[in-house]
Amino acid sequence: MHRLLHGIRQALQSPSRTTRTAVVLGRLLGAAFLLCFATGLYSHFLQNPLPWMTFPTRPTWLYQLTQGVHITAGLVCLPLILGKLYAVYPELFRTPPITGLRSLLERASIALLVAASLVEIAIGLLNTYQWYRLFPFPFRQTHFALSFVIIGSLAIHIAVKLDLIALHWRRPAAGVEAAAPAPAAAVGAVTPAAAGAATRAPARRGDAGRGVTGRVFAWIDRTPAPRSPRVSRRGFLTTIGVASATLVALTAGQSFRPLDALTVFAPRKPGVGPGGLPVNRTAAAARVTETARAGDWALTVMAGGSSRALSLADLRSLPQHTVSLPIACVEGWSQLAEWQGVRVKDLLALVGSPASVRVRVRSLEQGSLYAMSELEPEFVRDDLTLIALRLNGHVLDLDHGYPARLIAPARPGVLQTKWLSTVEVIG
Amino acid sequence: MIVPPTRRTVARLALVLLGLALLATGALALVAGVAPKHWPGILAWFAGAIVVHDALIAPAVFLVTLLLRRVGARLPAAVVAIVQGALVIGGIVSLVVVPEIIKRSIGTLSSSILPLDYGVNLAVFLGVLAAVTAIVAVGYARLFASRQKVRPSADQH
Numbered sequence: 001m002h003r004l005l006h007g008i009r010q011a012l013q014s015p016s017r018t019t020r021t022a023v024v025l026g027r028l029l030g031a032a033f034l035l036c037f038a039t040g041l042y043s044h045f046l047q048n049p050l051p052w053m054t055f056p057t058r059p060t061w062l063y064q065l066t067q068g069v070h071i072t073a074g075l076v077c078l079p080l081i082l083g084k085l086y087a088v089y090p091e092l093f094r095t096p097p098i099t100g101l102r103s104l105l106e107r108a109s110i111a112l113l114v115a116a117s118l119v120e121i122a123i124g125l126l127n128t129y130q131w132y133r134l135f136p137f138p139f140r141q142t143h144f145a146l147s148f149v150i151i152g153s154l155a156i157h158i159a160v161k162l163d164l165i166a167l168h169w170r171r172p173a174a175g176v177e178a179a180a181p182a183p184a185a186a187v188g189a190v191t192p193a194a195a196g197a198a199t200r201a202p203a204r205r206g207d208a209g210r211g212v213t214g215r216v217f218a219w220i221d222r223t224p225a226p227r228s229p230r231v232s233r234r235g236f237l238t239t240i241g242v243a244s245a246t247l248v249a250l251t252a253g254q255s256f257r258p259l260d261a262l263t264v265f266a267p268r269k270p271g272v273g274p275g276g277l278p279v280n281r282t283a284a285a286a287r288v289t290e291t292a293r294a295g296d297w298a299l300t301v302m303a304g305g306s307s308r309a310l311s312l313a314d315l316r317s318l319p320q321h322t323v324s325l326p327i328a329c330v331e332g333w334s335q336l337a338e339w340q341g342v343r344v345k346d347l348l349a350l351v352g353s354p355a356s357v358r359v360r361v362r363s364l365e366q367g368s369l370y371a372m373s374e375l376e377p378e379f380v381r382d383d384l385t386l387i388a389l390r391l392n393g394h395v396l397d398l399d400h401g402y403p404a405r406l407i408a409p410a411r412p413g414v415l416q417t418k419w420l421s422t423v424e425v426i427g
Numbered sequence: 428m429i430v431p432p433t434r435r436t437v438a439r440l441a442l443v444l445l446g447l448a449l450l451a452t453g454a455l456a457l458v459a460g461v462a463p464k465h466w467p468g469i470l471a472w473f474a475g476a477i478v479v480h481d482a483l484i485a486p487a488v489f490l491v492t493l494l495l496r497r498v499g500a501r502l503p504a505a506v507v508a509i510v511q512g513a514l515v516i517g518g519i520v521s522l523v524v525v526p527e528i529i530k531r532s533i534g535t536l537s538s539s540i541l542p543l544d545y546g547v548n549l550a551v552f553l554g555v556l557a558a559v560t561a562i563v564a565v566g567y568a569r570l571f572a573s574r575q576k577v578r579p580s581a582d583q584h
Contacts, residue, residue: 085480086488123472137465140460148450148453239511251523
């Protein structure tokens with residue numbers, strides 16, 4: 001077994017699998033993880049604020065930016081983590097697998113880091129087109145919990161590898177390069193310099209030619225080694241870079257309009273949807289097609305003891321304001337639109353409430369996460385926060401929240417509640 | 428990055444403590460947010476992720492690398508690297524797009540989710556990638572050959 005693992009590890013040696021390439025990719029992956037973690041926490045707390053939290057309402061495209069970065073950086077994590085895992089793959093077959101407490105801690109934190117990262121990226125991607133049936137656990141809570149697991153095990157991983165990271169932080173000076181230890185140099189494996197030889201010496205292992213594994217290793221031994229370690233290393237890092245750039249270029253247009261023309265793989269396309277705006281949750285999915293079109297629909301505004309029911313005609317008779325705000329979804333896509341309707345603070349004035357209060361809005365939709373949202377005072381008193389009745393010059397489409405929906409600056413789309421039924425001051 | 432050992436030890440300790448605190452937070456968030464009946468599913472996905480990478484993707488990449496090295500034994504190293512790179516790029520993009528194709532064929536709750544024809548787009552992308560790779564690789568091989576003629580002793584390592 002030991003010999004088999006040793007053989008596998010030796011066979012896997014490649015000039016692109018060095019500690020230096022692992023450090024280069026590890027830095028980029030770590031940065032992408034931290035970017036995702038920070039933007040993810042921002043999105044999380046916008047949706048589940050702690051009592052003392054207040055949020056900036058400008059620039060109006062703030063959430064569009066943070067969530068676009070979250071999804072785009074998350075996508076880039078895929079080629080980066082595959083590249084990073086490629087660079088260190090021979091380490092999987094290290095023998096003996098565990099040598100003490102430190103190596104146990106190291107391997108356990110790596111297993112956790114790798115598993116949690118791969119799952120986090122996979123479910124994040126699947127969530128962008130709502131393929132929830134594929135995994136048997138709730139998306140949001142799991143994605144949130146795993147983000148801490150990833151950053152936590154990453155911190156431990158960095159702690160364990162700190163010496164190696166420091167040693168390979170900078171590009172080795174010319175000449176020293178060939179002497180830089182490969183991850184498996186300690187087992188006497190092929191160093192990049194030795195790998196530069198045109199072919200590997202056949203039958204370098206004692207078991208070559210014996211049994212199935214022996215034959216496989218002999219076959220591998222007869223395969224010429226990469227002739228140019230430099231080309232191999234550069235080519236590897238360039239490949240990961242081009243793969244990342246390709247993914248960004250062909251998908252990020254859903255969040256960043258200048259790339260719109262290149263958008264061929266993004267799960268959303270700006271301009272595609274009713275009224276030229278994508279829809280996440282349709283009226284049919286929310287089961288509001290009848291209640292939203294009912295003739296007796298009214299928006300009930302409540303503050304303390306007083307309440308007032310406003311029909312659509314009543315709302316239209318109030319001062320109308322037009323604002324330009326993006327709808328920016330947690331799933332990463334976003335699009336600027338022109339909304340027209342009544343300011344939330346004007347509605348509150350009708351029932352004698354000041355504007356600096358917390359407000360809860362409810363949808364006609366029943367029993368769903370999307371059915372309700374709360375506005376902190378900074379959003380309630382904002383001139384741009386509207387109960388929108390019109391979108392891009394037309395009456396709201398049923399799928400965009402007819403007869404009335406919320407629109408506020410710098411908030412996730414999931415909180416821009418549609419098919420409103422009540423607006424209530426809660427404190 | 429030249430840090431005296433003592434400072435590095437402090438940094439290491441701080442990182443481990445920070446890591447443990449974050450892991451504890453993650454565990455608490457899991458306990459608070461995800462019902463225990465879903466935990467086996469998460470564990471199964473963890474195991475599945477490791478198996479898919481370590482037992483499928485990585486060995487497949489290794490095998491393709493070996494085959495390429497054999498086939499390309501007489502080609503310039505850079506040409507082999509270019510073809511290798513193109514295969515990896517095509518593979519990673521397919522990894523992202525193929526699930527979209529499958530989900531689109533299953534159907535979505537809104538017509539603006541997955542609105543594009545991802546199958547056609549992927550085919551076009553792979554075609555363009557293959558064409559660009561061929562042009563670059565052939566161009567490089569010719570350049571290499573002409574350089575070899577001019578300088579027969581040139582060392583290409």
